[in-house]
Amino acid sequence: MEAVRDFLNTGKGRIVTYAGVAAAAIVLLLVLRSVLGDSEAAAQSKNRIFIDAETGKPFEHELKVGDVIPVMAPSGKTSGFPAELCFWTADGKLKDKPTPVLLNQFLGRPEPTFCPDCGRKVVMHNPRPSTPGNPPPTQAEYKPR
Numbered sequence: 713m714e715a716v717r718d719f720l721n722t723g724k725g726r727i728v729t730y731a732g733v734a735a736a737a738i739v740l741l742l743v744l745r746s747v748l749g750d751s752e753a754a755a756q757s758k759n760r761i762f763i764d765a766e767t768g769k770p771f772e773h774e775l776k777v778g779d780v781i782p783v784m785a786p787s788g789k790t791s792g793f794p795a796e797l798c799f800w801t802a803d804g805k806l807k808d809k810p811t812p813v814l815l816n817q818f819l820g821r822p823e824p825t826f827c828p829d830c831g832r833k834v835v836m837h838n839p840r841p842s843t844p845g846n847p848p849p850t851q852a853e854y855k856p857r
Contacts (some may be wrong), residue, residue, distance in 0.1 A: 716814045722759075723730050727781070729800070729816055733819040735774040754789040757774060758774050758776075759773075759774050759775075760773055760774075760775060760777050760794060760795075760810050761773075761794075761797070762783060762785070762793060762794055762795055762796045763792070763794075763795045764785035764787050764789075764791055764792055764811055765782070765785075765791040765792075765793055765818065766785065766787045766791045767786075767787050767820060768786075768814070769786070770795055770812040771785065771786050771792065776805060778843045781793065781794065782818075790838045793814055793815070793818040794818075794838055795812035795813060795814060796812070796813050796815055796825075796835070796836065796837070796838040797810035797811070797812060797813070797815050797833060797840070798810055798818060798827040798830060798833050798838065799836060799840055799841055800827070800830045800831065800832045800841075800848065801830050802829075802830045802831055802832075802850075804844075805844060806841060808822060810840075811827055811828070811829040811830070813825060813827050813828070813834045813838075815834065815835075815836060816835070824854065826851045826854075830850075831850045831851050831852075832847055832848045832849065832850055833848040833849050833850075833851075833854055834848070835848075
């Protein structure tokens, strides 16, 4: 123990001590950030896909306290609305990359919304299918109802 104490009193020993304290402080900060920071679910709920109603193009936006819908869009106008994601293909199969869809209700239109890619009905809080199964109706299938 005496040898360690003698080493730590030397110039090299002090450098080792300071490096150890700095490494411990960095680890502590990373652990605190991990524990006290946003959960994965919170981060996903803030980072959302919106659609610019002016251009019809999707964009990512991080929601902040005080944001009001519609948000500022890349077109420079407050025309960004939350996108609903469509996970279907025209033939009723699941696809890996969903299509962002702007709901008609955000545009003040009373008719239901259909995906521009697959033509299937999209609703508010559109559910992500867990298994291939009953896809939503297409516009042609929905009209006869």
